[in-house]
Amino acid sequence: MIYSKVVGIGSFVPEKILTNEELCNIVDTSDEWITSRTGIKERRIAEDGLTTSDIAAAAAKKAIKISGLNPQDIELILVGTVTPDMIFPSTSCIVQNKLGLKNAAAFDISAGCSGFIYSLSVADSFIKSGKYKNVLVIGADLLSRITDYADRSTCVLFGDGGGAVVLTANAENNRGILSTHMHSEGGHNETLMLKAGGSLMPASIISVNNGEHYIKMKGAELFKYAVNYLRDVAEEAMESNNFKPEDIDLFVPHQANVRIIEATAKKLRFPMKKVFVNVEKYGNTSSGSIPIALDEAYSSGRIKESSVVLIDAIGAGLTWASSIIRW
Ligand SMILES: CC(C)(COP(=O)(O)OP(=O)(O)OC[C@H]1O[C@@H](n2cnc3c(N)ncnc32)[C@H](O)[C@@H]1OP(=O)(O)O)[C@@H](O)C(=O)NCCC(=O)NCCS
Structure with missing residues (x-):
């Protein structure tokens, strides 16, 4: 059996911080409301000119360096994103050029905030099939570019950032991605969407x-889907590996809202000390959320060699997904 082992990880967030207090000067909100409803205290905002591919390339560069691989050994680049630099070419091709990864095929995956786990799943399938040995998987988004800073119900939630992992084929028993699980429900697509700029509503x-180039969200509806689907998909991952909550060393959920994280953890019977949370620093960075959290958990020693890590996410589509990784 071939496993996809994580051999490198990195992340990148823009320097500029937008605090809750600063948001109070932009929309009718308060630090108290944002903190109590979401747990978010601040988020990062990209300066003009910075693109999703810049964030993705910066994160990937660190991941490749840690992996110790020759960059020319990367055979595939996947970028999970809903904020590509442009509609085409793909952001992954732009990253390929920026990093000089001449031998890699490259394509993007659009699965909302589940984009990183969907990409991880696709990469794992390529590695398991024997098609590729070394794959670069990136999740990166620049949501500030599609956020309406006149809409207080969304603008307090989102931020910019991204992360990356390098996966390598590994024959060592039971080390690497143990399983991945993906779901979608297109019938719920109106809970979270950006309508314009595609074939339905070309830019005009x-x-x-009409502000159609901004995120539109039905927050309360999405909240209910999130707590149920995130529990279901985490349980599915544990059941398929015959794991109980006590077999998981760290649960790294999508960082959208601390209330969603706490409700999911409670349903899954995870004590919060086993749950990684950094939403207070970055808000929801969409596809960037999980790899940024994994990188911080790894750098701070909460993920070590052989740690069993459960990740899950939900996003536009709707899509939701999970994976268990033995590091
Ligand atoms: C968005 C979210 C934080 C709102 O929290 P909530 O407790 O559901 O709040 P409600 O939507 O019921 O809004 C309550 C009130 O606060 C107001 N409000 C909304 N945003 C506000 C803000 N930033 N500041 C102050 N008040 C705000 C609303 O207008 C509403 O006022 P009303 O009762 O007078 O109409 C929550 O629904 C959520 O997190 N949903 C999931 C979002 C998400 O994760 N999206 C990405 C998924 S990948």
Whole structure:
């Protein structure tokens, strides 16, 4: 049996911090409301000119360095994102060029905030099939570019950032990605969407004036789907590996809202000391959320060699996904 082992990890967030207090000068909100409803205290905002591929390339560069691989050994680049630099070419091809990864095929995966785990799953399948040995998987988003800073119900939630892992084929028994699980429900697509800029509603003066190039979200509905689907998909991952909650060393959930994280952890019977949370620093960075959290958990020693890590996420689509990794 071939496993996809994580041999390198990295992340990148822009320097500029936007605090809750600063948001109070932009929309009618308060630090108390944002903190009590979401747990978020601040988020990172990219300066003008910085692109998703810049964030992705910076994170990937660190991951490749840690992996010790020759960059020319990377055979595939996957970028999970809903904020590509442009509609085409893909952000992964732009990353390939920025990092000079001449021998890699490259494509993007659009699965909302589940983009990183979906990409991890695709990479794992390629590695297990024997098609590729070394795959670079990135999750990166620049949500500030599609956030309406006049809409207080969404603008307090989102931030910019990304992370990356390098996966390598590994024959060592039971080390690497143990399983991945993906789901989608297109019938719930109106809970979270950005309508304009595609074939349905090409960019026009009308689409811009109507604010259709911004995220539209039904927050309360999404909250309910999130707590149920995130529990279900985490349970599915544990059941398929014959694991109980006590067999998991660290649960790294999508960082959207601390109330969703706490409700999911409670349903799964995980004490919060086994749950990684950094949403207070970054808000929801979409596909960037899980790999940034994994990188911080790894760098701070909460993930060590052989740690069993459960990740799960939900996002636009709707999509939701999970994976268990033995590091
Ligand atoms: C968005 C979210 C934080 C809202 O929290 P909530 O407790 O559900 O709050 P509600 O939507 O019931 O809004 C309550 C009130 O607060 C107001 N409100 C909304 N945003 C506000 C803000 N930033 N500051 C102050 N008040 C705000 C609303 O207008 C509403 O006022 P009303 O009762 O007078 O109409 C929550 O629904 C959520 O996190 N949903 C999931 C979002 C998510 O994770 N999206 C990404 C998934 S990948």
